[in-house]
Amino acid sequence: MLESVQQTQTADVTPTTLAAVSAFAEPTHLRWAHLQPAGRALLVATVGLYVSAILLGPLAALGVELAHVGLGATLQALAKPNAIAALKMSLVLTAISVVVNTVVGTLGALAIVRQRFWGRALVNALADLPLAVSPVMIGLAFILLVGRDGWLAPVLDRIGLKVMFSFTGLVIATLFVALPYTLREVVYVLEELGTSEEEAAATLGASPWQVFWRVTLPNIRFGLGYGVLMALARSLGEFGAVLVLGGSISGQTQTATTFIHDALEERETAGAYGMAVVLALTSVVLLLGLEWAKRQKKVGRP
Amino acid sequence: MKIRVEHLSKRFGSFVAVDDVSFEVADGSLVALLGPSGSGKSTLLRILAGLESADSGQVWFDDESATDLHTRMRGVGFVFQHYALFRHLTVERNIGFGLDVRGVDKASVRRKVKELLALTGLSGLEDRYPSQLSGGQRQRVALARALAPEPKLLLLDEPFGAVDAKVREELRQWLRRLHDEVGVTSIFVTHDQEEAFAVSDRVLVVHRGRIEQNGTPMEILDNPATEFVARFVGEVNVLPASLRGDTAHSGALQAKVSGEVPAGLAHLVIRSYDLKLWREDPGVATVQRVVTFGDRVRVQALVDGAGPIVAQFPRRSSLLKNIVPGSRVQIEVTTARAYPAETSSLHPMAAAQ
Amino acid sequence: MTSTAHALAPNRAERLVRSAVVLYIALLVAVPLLALLSFGLSGGTHALVEALRSPVARSALWLTVWTSSVVAVLNTLLGTATAWVLVRYKLPGRAVLSALIDLPLAIPTLVAGLMLAVLYGPLTWLGHGLEARGMPIIFAPPGIVLALMFVTLPFVIRAVEPVLLEIDPAEEEAARILGAGPLRTFQTVFLPAIGPAALSAGIRSLGRALGEFGAIVIVAGNIPFRTLTAPVYIFGEIESGTPRAAAAVSVLLLLLALALHGLAGFIERRIGARHA
Numbered sequence: 001m002l003e004s005v006q007q008t009q010t011a012d013v014t015p016t017t018l019a020a021v022s023a024f025a026e027p028t029h030l031r032w033a034h035l036q037p038a039g040r041a042l043l044v045a046t047v048g049l050y051v052s053a054i055l056l057g058p059l060a061a062l063g064v065e066l067a068h069v070g071l072g073a074t075l076q077a078l079a080k081p082n083a084i085a086a087l088k089m090s091l092v093l094t095a096i097s098v099v100v101n102t103v104v105g106t107l108g109a110l111a112i113v114r115q116r117f118w119g120r121a122l123v124n125a126l127a128d129l130p131l132a133v134s135p136v137m138i139g140l141a142f143i144l145l146v147g148r149d150g151w152l153a154p155v156l157d158r159i160g161l162k163v164m165f166s167f168t169g170l171v172i173a174t175l176f177v178a179l180p181y182t183l184r185e186v187v188y189v190l191e192e193l194g195t196s197e198e199e200a201a202a203t204l205g206a207s208p209w210q211v212f213w214r215v216t217l218p219n220i221r222f223g224l225g226y227g228v229l230m231a232l233a234r235s236l237g238e239f240g241a242v243l244v245l246g247g248s249i250s251g252q253t254q255t256a257t258t259f260i261h262d263a264l265e266e267r268e269t270a271g272a273y274g275m276a277v278v279l280a281l282t283s284v285v286l287l288l289g290l291e292w293a294k295r296q297k298k299v300g301r302p
Numbered sequence: 303m304k305i306r307v308e309h310l311s312k313r314f315g316s317f318v319a320v321d322d323v324s325f326e327v328a329d330g331s332l333v334a335l336l337g338p339s340g341s342g343k344s345t346l347l348r349i350l351a352g353l354e355s356a357d358s359g360q361v362w363f364d365d366e367s368a369t370d371l372h373t374r375m376r377g378v379g380f381v382f383q384h385y386a387l388f389r390h391l392t393v394e395r396n397i398g399f400g401l402d403v404r405g406v407d408k409a410s411v412r413r414k415v416k417e418l419l420a421l422t423g424l425s426g427l428e429d430r431y432p433s434q435l436s437g438g439q440r441q442r443v444a445l446a447r448a449l450a451p452e453p454k455l456l457l458l459d460e461p462f463g464a465v466d467a468k469v470r471e472e473l474r475q476w477l478r479r480l481h482d483e484v485g486v487t488s489i490f491v492t493h494d495q496e497e498a499f500a501v502s503d504r505v506l507v508v509h510r511g512r513i514e515q516n517g518t519p520m521e522i523l524d525n526p527a528t529e530f531v532a533r534f535v536g537e538v539n540v541l542p543a544s545l546r547g548d549t550a551h552s553g554a555l556q557a558k559v560s561g562e563v564p565a566g567l568a569h570l571v572i573r574s575y576d577l578k579l580w581r582e583d584p585g586v587a588t589v590q591r592v593v594t595f596g597d598r599v600r601v602q603a604l605v606d607g608a609g610p611i612v613a614q615f616p617r618r619s620s621l622l623k624n625i626v627p628g629s630r631v632q633i634e635v636t637t638a639r640a641y642p643a644e645t646s647s648l649h650p651m652a653a654a655q
Numbered sequence: 656m657t658s659t660a661h662a663l664a665p666n667r668a669e670r671l672v673r674s675a676v677v678l679y680i681a682l683l684v685a686v687p688l689l690a691l692l693s694f695g696l697s698g699g700t701h702a703l704v705e706a707l708r709s710p711v712a713r714s715a716l717w718l719t720v721w722t723s724s725v726v727a728v729l730n731t732l733l734g735t736a737t738a739w740v741l742v743r744y745k746l747p748g749r750a751v752l753s754a755l756i757d758l759p760l761a762i763p764t765l766v767a768g769l770m771l772a773v774l775y776g777p778l779t780w781l782g783h784g785l786e787a788r789g790m791p792i793i794f795a796p797p798g799i800v801l802a803l804m805f806v807t808l809p810f811v812i813r814a815v816e817p818v819l820l821e822i823d824p825a826e827e828e829a830a831r832i833l834g835a836g837p838l839r840t841f842q843t844v845f846l847p848a849i850g851p852a853a854l855s856a857g858i859r860s861l862g863r864a865l866g867e868f869g870a871i872v873i874v875a876g877n878i879p880f881r882t883l884t885a886p887v888y889i890f891g892e893i894e895s896g897t898p899r900a901a902a903a904v905s906v907l908l909l910l911l912a913l914a915l916h917g918l919a920g921f922i923e924r925r926i927g928a929r930h931a
Binding site: 039040043044046047050051053054055056057058059060061062065104107108110111114115117119123126127128129130131132133134135136137138139140141142143144145150151172175176179208230233236237238239240243244256257260261264272273276279280283284286287288290291 | 665666669670672673675676677679680681683684685686687688690691694733736737739740744746752754755756757758759760761762763764765766767769770771773774778779781801804805808837862863865866867868869872873886887889890893898901902905908909912913915916920
C-alpha cells in the first residue's frame with residue numbers, strides 16, 4: 001500500500017496532464033487521513049469562501065447583472081460609434097504591442113541569456129520594472145518626459161510629434177506595461193533549454209540564421225506563446241497609463257477600458273457592462289490559451 | 303584526417319582548463335582522452351570542435367590551420383554527452399539535419415538517412431521523437447546524426463556516460479566496430495579507464511589541463527609515466543618508501559622497483575594484483591578484512607611500519623588458504639614502480655576510485 | 656584572441672540587434688522613471704516633505720499602505736491554504752478552479768473592479784444586506800481590500816504550488832514515522848520549503864497592491880480622507896494640473912515598490928524560484 005502510494009506520488013511530482021493530477025489525488029487523500037476531518041473541512045471551506053468571494057461571486061454577478069440590464073440594450077449600447085471606436089482602438093494597440101513584444105521579447109531574451117555584455121544585468125532588471133510600477137505613475141513619468149514642460153518637449157515640438165493625448169501616447173503606455181511578459185518568459189525558457197542543441201546544430205553546419213529558425217525558435221515556441229498571450233491580456237486590459245497619457249477622448253483616444261470608466265461616470269450602465277463582459281469573455285478565452293500553452297511547455301520538456 | 307594540436311591553452315577566469323597542450327592524432331585512429339572530471343579533457347574536445355575558442359595555441363587539420371575556423375566550417379561531427387538531440391524533430395529529421403542545412407536535395411537526404419539507420423540499427427524508429435527513445439537509442443541517433451554529413455573528424459564527449467552499465471558495454475563494442483567500418487578519425491572523452499582501454503588505439507591521459515601520458519593502452523598500463531597515471535589506471539597501493547638501488551623499503555615491506563628514480567624518499571606504487579601474500583608468522587603485515595566480490599577476493603592488510611595495503615586474488619587462489627582477519631602474512635611484490643615523492647598527499651586508492 | 660571560432664559567439668548582426676533592444680528598453684523604461692525621480696526629488700527633500708504635508712495626501716498614503724498590508728498578509732495565508740488544497744486534496748472541479756486562479760492575470764483590472772462593485776454593491780441582496788447591517792463594502796475600505804485581493808490572487812498560489820509538488824513524499828513520511836503530528840510535520844517539512852516562496856510572493860502582492868489603480872477606482876468611490884488611495888490621489892493631482900504633489904507621492908510609492916521588488920527578487924534568487 002505504502003509502496004504504491006509512493007510510486008504514484010513520485011510519478012506525479014511534475015504532472016504533465018490533468019489526468020495525471022487527478023490520478024495522484026486519491027492516495028494523497030488517504031495519506032492525509034490523519035488530518036482531522038474537521039480540520040480538513042474547515043480548510044476547504046475557508047479556501048472555498050475565499051475563492052468565491054474574490055473570484056467566482058463577482059464573475060457570476062457580472063453575468064447576472066448583464067442579464068438584468070438585458071442583452072438588447074447592451075448590444076445597442078455597444079453598437080454606438082464611440083463604443084466601436086474604443087474597442088477598435090484597444091484592438092489596434094494590442095496588435096501593435098503583441099507584434100513589438102514578440103520581436104523585442106525574443107531578441108531581448110536571446111541577448112540577455114546568450115550574450116555577455118556590459119550592463120546585461122541592468123537591462124534584465126529594467127525589463128522587469130514595469131511589473132513593479134503603478135500604471136498611474138507610468139503615466140505621470142511620461143507626462144514629465146513628453147508633456148508640455150517635459151524633458152523631450154522641445155525635440156517633439158521641433159519634429160511636430162504630439163505624444164500627450166494622442167495615439168502615440170497610447171502606444172507608448174501600452175508598450176511599457178506589456179514589456180516584461182514575453183521577455184521574461186523567453187528568458188526563462190532559454191535558460192532551461194541550455195545551449196547544447198544550438199551547439200549541435202552549429203557542428204552540423206547550420207548558420208546562425210538556421211540555428212535560430214530551425215532549433216531555437218521551435219524550442220521556445222510555447223514559452224513565447226505563453227508570454228505573448230500574457231502581453232496581449234495586459235495590453236488589452238491596461239487602464240491607468242492609457243487614461244493618463246491618452247486622456248480618454250471619446251472617438252479619439254478612448255480605449256475599451258477607459259470607455260467603461262467614462263460610461264460608468266455618465267451612468268451608461270448598459271455600455272459599461274456590455275464592454276466589461278466583452279473584455280471578460282476575451283480574457284476567459286485568453287486564459288484557455290494560457291493554460292494550453294502552459295501544458296505544452298511542460299510536455300515539451302524532456 | 304590527421305589532427306595536430308600545438309601549445310593549446312584555455313582559462314576560465316582564474317581556472318586553467320587547458321595548459322599548453324600539444325599532441326597529434328593519426329589519420330583514421332580512435333583516440334581516448336582519459337582523465338578525471340574537471341581535468342580539461344572536455345574543454346580540449348570543444349576547442350577541437352570550435353565550440354570553445356582557445357586563448358592561445360594552434361589546431362591543424364591535415365596541415366591546414368583550423369584555429370580560426372567557425373564550427374560549422376570545420377566538418378567535425380560532435381556527439382554530446384547528453385546527446386543534444388533536437389527534441390522537436392523526429393529521428394529521421396534529426397539525422398538528416400546536417401544535410402538539410404547544407405541544402406542537399408530531399409531524395410539524397412532520405413537515402414543517406416536510411417543508410418545510417420541501417421548502420422546504427424535504428425531502422426523502424428525514423429518517425430519517433432527523441433523523448434520516445436531509450437538512452438542507448440538516443441546515443442545511436444546522436445552518432446548517426448554526427449556521421450550523416452560525413453565528417454572528417456568525429457568527436458565524442460563522454461559518449462557512454464548517460465546509459466546504464468550493460469548498454470554501455472554493448473555500445474562500446476559497437477562503436478569500435480563502427481569506427482573500423484567507417485574509418486573516420488575519432489577522439490572521445492571519458493573518465494572511465496576501462497572504456498578508454500577497451501575501445502581506443504591510443505590513450506591520452508589528461509590531468510589538470512595537461513597531457514600526462516600519450517601512449518597505447520598497453521604502454522600506459524605497463525609503463526605509467528607519472529604517479530598520477532599509475533594511480534589513475536587500475537587499483538593501486540601507494541606507500542611512502544625509501545629507495546636504495548633498485549629496492550624500495552616501506553616499513554617491513556621490500557620491493558624491487560623499475561623506473562629511474564634517484565635514491566631517497568619515494569612513493570612506491572604497487573597494483574593490487576601485483577602482489578602475493580600468504581600466511582606466515584611473524585611475516586610483515588596483519589590481515590584486516592577479506593572481501594569476496596564476484597570471482598575475485600580483496601584482502602586488506604596493515605603493513606608493519608608502512609600502512610594499509612590491498613591485494614586482489616582470483617577467488618580459488620590457493621594463497622588464500624587460512625587467511626582471515628588477524629592472520630599474520632608475508633608479502634611478495636611481483637611488480638612495482640617508484641616515483642619521486644613530490645605529491646604532497648598520500649591517499650592510496652583515492653585516485654583509483 | 657580568436658573569438659571567431661566560438662560557435663555561438665555573437666556576430667556583428669547579433670550585436671547590432673542587441674544594441675537596438677537594449678536602447679529600446681532603456682528609452683522605454685529607464686528614461687521616464689528617471690524623469691519621474693528627478694522631478695520628484697528636484698525640490699530636495701524639503702519640497703517632498705512639504706508636498707506630503709497635505710492632509711489628503713497623507714491620509715491617501717496611509718490608506719494605501721494599511722489596506723495593501725492587510726491584503727499581503729491575507730494573500731500569503733489564504734494563498735498558501737489554497738495552494739495546499741489544490742495540490743493535495745481531491746476535490747471535484749479542481750482543474751477548472753486551478754485554471755480560474757490565473758484569471759486575474761488575464762482580466763482587465765477595471766473589469767475586476769466593476770465585477771466586485773456589482774456583487775457587493777447595493778443592487779444585490781448581498782451588498783444590500785451587508786450595508787443594511789452597517790458593513791458597507793463598496794465605497795469603503797473593505798471594498799478596496801477585496802479589489803486588491805482579486806488582483807493579487809494568483810501571486811502566492813502560483814508560487815507555492817510548484818514547491819508543494821516538488822517536496823519529496825519520503826520527507827513527509829520520515830517525519831510521520833518519527834512520530835511527528837500533522838502540525839509538527841507541516842512545521843518541519845513543509846514550512847521551510849514553502850515559507851520563502853510564500854514570503855516573496857507576499858512581498859510582490861504588497862508591491863502590486865500599493866500601485867493598483869484600475870480595480871480600486873470604481874470600488875472605492877475615492878472620497879478624500881475615507882476611500883481615496885494614493886494612486887487615485889496621484890491621478891487626481893495629475894488631472895487638476897498639480898504634478899508636484901502627484902510626483903511627491905509617486906516618488907515615495909515608487910521607491911517603496913522598487914525596494915519590495917528588489918527584496919522579493921533577492922529571496923527568489925536565493926531559492927531559485929521565479930515570480931508570476
